[in-house]
Amino acid sequence: MESMNQEIDVTGEICPRPALIVRDNLEEMEPGESLLVTADYPPARDNIERTCQKHGYETAEAESGDGDLFTLRIVVPDEAKGPVMDS
Amino acid sequence: MGRSVAERDREKPPVALTEYADLHGCSCKLGQSDLVGLLEKTGLNTDRDELVFGVGEDAAARKVTDDLAIVSTIDYFTPIIDDPYEYGRVAVTNAASDAYAKGATEQLSFMVVLGVPKEITEYAINILSGIVDAVADMEGVVVGGHTVINPWPLAGAAVNAVATPESLVTTREASPGNVLYLTKPLGTQPAMGALRVKDGEFGDQVQEATDRDIEAIGADALKWMETPNRDAAKAFESAPVTASTDITGFGLRGQSKQVANNSGVGLEITHIPVVGGTAPLSKMFGYGLLDGDSAETSGGLLMAVESDGAADLEAELEARDVFYREVGRVVPGEGVTIDDPTIEEI
Numbered sequence: 385m386e387s388m389n390q391e392i393d394v395t396g397e398i399c400p401r402p403a404l405i406v407r408d409n410l411e412e413m414e415p416g417e418s419l420l421v422t423a424d425y426p427p428a429r430d431n432i433e434r435t436c437q438k439h440g441y442e443t444a445e446a447e448s449g450d451g452d453l454f455t456l457r458i459v460v461p462d463e464a465k466g467p468v469m470d471s
Numbered sequence: 472m473g474r475s476v477a478e479r480d481r482e483k484p485p486v487a488l489t490e491y492a493d494l495h496g497c498s499c500k501l502g503q504s505d506l507v508g509l510l511e512k513t514g515l516n517t518d519r520d521e522l523v524f525g526v527g528e529d530a531a532a533r534k535v536t537d538d539l540a541i542v543s544t545i546d547y548f549t550p551i552i553d554d555p556y557e558y559g560r561v562a563v564t565n566a567a568s569d570a571y572a573k574g575a576t577e578q579l580s581f582m583v584v585l586g587v588p589k590e591i592t593e594y595a596i597n598i599l600s601g602i603v604d605a606v607a608d609m610e611g612v613v614v615g616g617h618t619v620i621n622p623w624p625l626a627g628a629a630v631n632a633v634a635t636p637e638s639l640v641t642t643r644e645a646s647p648g649n650v651l652y653l654t655k656p657l658g659t660q661p662a663m664g665a666l667r668v669k670d671g672e673f674g675d676q677v678q679e680a681t682d683r684d685i686e687a688i689g690a691d692a693l694k695w696m697e698t699p700n701r702d703a704a705k706a707f708e709s710a711p712v713t714a715s716t717d718i719t720g721f722g723l724r725g726q727s728k729q730v731a732n733n734s735g736v737g738l739e740i741t742h743i744p745v746v747g748g749t750a751p752l753s754k755m756f757g758y759g760l761l762d763g764d765s766a767e768t769s770g771g772l773l774m775a776v777e778s779d780g781a782a783d784l785e786a787e788l789e790a791r792d793v794f795y796r797e798v799g800r801v802v803p804g805e806g807v808t809i810d811d812p813t814i815e816e817i
Contacts, residue, residue: 398493400664400756404673407755425493434764435757 547627559601583616655771718770
């Protein structure tokens, strides 16, 4: 079965909101699915990547846009079960 | 804390200063690698004969006579907290910290830097009142300043101090075997971040992530940000302190790296004190506090001291009622190692 992809746009959001919005979205997703995050707040890139890596999610830059705009692809790991972004 | 002017201004509605900026406190600094590149490209990264030390240190020192150096620095940033009075206090305490980090603790003169969005110019008085009160607490003098209309609020100061050249401490003399001390717990970034979202859609989640009240965590962080590093710096004269810097926007790792690079040594961080409740917030926000990556605002001094003088330094810090923790060692090699440090909640 093909994995589902979701997209969210957090442009205009400043920290810590981008990481919190990403976290909420990932909690609703199933293993193997991927989330495409578009953002434009430079510190959010490190923060999203760091919080994902700490919780076993893979991140990769999907696209670098104009100015501060960037897009990250986050893949929900197969071993993820339940509330995977528990802090 | 004296709040006389702020109290007189209470008839004004509260203003959420942090909403007027996208970056907050010391996290508005240009990135460390960008700054290094900028200095290299402009040739400002080289030593100058006229200076005891300059770019690459927290402050610059220029020798005026054999026994007198003028220590100069400037620091200003965007709001880290909504309250204008507290913002002023934090900003100028942070500005003074660069002089203190070099051991210059006396006769501080402050040229205030103040920027206010045109929509909220009436709050300039509150910011300036916080600056004036904090400078008085540090026994300094506000000698002037410059005030502009700016889309993001800005506050801070250019600071001058005097010291004997021999009493000054750089980031260049740390050597293997030295003991590392930190004089404030870390965690201002997650503490202030939590305050910014506590009333919104994520308020409940953020509060549930930590076992302490978000307001109490914020109050603790504010107390530390408003604590001058002056008494900590005064302890330098009682012990063989080889290097010192203050922990600000580059975080514990970034500032440690500065000491490691400038001294040609490695720094091994094994213990990190944090404001109670900030560790789970940092994990939730992706701030990297427990890895030393979280930006700090008006943080403590990171000091290296010769091991046989460590007891003297501790005694002096205790006598001056200064918080401190031993956080690691200087080792041969290069770079900064923060590998599974013990975390202590303060």
